[in-house]
Amino acid sequence: MIIDGGPRKNFNTASMLQKFAEGASSMGEEIEVKTVRLYGTDYKGCMSCMACKIKGRASNVCKYKDALTPILEDIAQADGLVLGSPIYFGDITGQMRAFLERLAFPWLSYNDYSLTAPKRMPVVLMITMNGTPERNNNSGYGSMEHCIAAALGEPQHIIAYNTYQVKNYANFELAGFSETAKRQYRDEHWEQDLQRAYDAGRSMAENILKSL
Numbered sequence: 637m638i639i640d641g642g643p644r645k646n647f648n649t650a651s652m653l654q655k656f657a658e659g660a661s662s663m664g665e666e667i668e669v670k671t672v673r674l675y676g677t678d679y680k681g682c683m684s685c686m687a688c689k690i691k692g693r694a695s696n697v698c699k700y701k702d703a704l705t706p707i708l709e710d711i712a713q714a715d716g717l718v719l720g721s722p723i724y725f726g727d728i729t730g731q732m733r734a735f736l737e738r739l740a741f742p743w744l745s746y747n748d749y750s751l752t753a754p755k756r757m758p759v760v761l762m763i764t765m766n767g768t769p770e771r772n773n774n775s776g777y778g779s780m781e782h783c784i785a786a787a788l789g790e791p792q793h794i795i796a797y798n799t800y801q802v803k804n805y806a807n808f809e810l811a812g813f814s815e816t817a818k819r820q821y822r823d824e825h826w827e828q829d830l831q832r833a834y835d836a837g838r839s840m841a842e843n844i845l846k847s848l
């Protein structure tokens with residue numbers, strides 16, 4: 637399952653996730669890849685309905701019914717999970733955060749504070765951003781990292797730095813960026829970033845096939 641937490645259909649995050657999907661699919665027909673675009677899905681974050689914590693009927697899959705319900709049910713059955721988000725103001729997007737509230741709150745037991753998903757699985761956390769390895773403000777998946785690691789397993793991280801935010805910098809008020817420096821960084825890194833995403837897809841699919 638690939639969850640795209642970015643709004644733009646053909647830009648950086650979507651391209652990285654697409655490469656991951658291609659890598660995974662290249663391992664054979666047994667591998668089924670499903671990509672969900674959160675910005676095309678009508679849902680809210682955790683509604684605090686507490687239905688997942690009702691005595692005798694507690695559930696580690698969210699019980700609130702909306703367009704996210706079948707997606708969360710699919711993840712509960714999946715063999716691997718990939719989350720992708722651009723960095724907005726140092727964080728994952730609001731849409732990704734809202735999704736993660738719905739995914740992770742049912743995992744959390746208020747009896748003993750353990751975190752238990754229906755199933756453990758390999759996880760890749762992907763982010764793309766303007767920042768560079770040397771200078772960035774990102775806190776990635778932040779407090780959700782701990783929940784993901786505890787409930788699903790230690791995640792692999794894939795980061796694409798210093799992405800192209802627009803196709804043509806000359807058309808926008810973006811004087812804080814040097815297009816020449818951006819282009820140089822992209823020429824040196826973007827293909828490698830895509831290749832890392834592709835390889836991670838192949839590797840996850842390979843491990844899944846081995847575990848069957």
Ligand SMILES: Cc1cc2nc3c(=O)[nH]c(=O)nc-3n(C[C@H](O)[C@H](O)[C@H](O)COP(=O)(O)O)c2cc1C
Binds near residue numbers: 644766767774
């Ligand atoms: C609202 C907004 C806030 C952003 N905030 C940051 C930020 O805090 N740090 C950063 O490095 N990049 C920031 N960016 C840049 C994006 O993270 C970067 O361009 C990303 O690769 C965009 O992904 P996309 O092409 O998939 O939309 C921001 C972009 C937007 C639109």
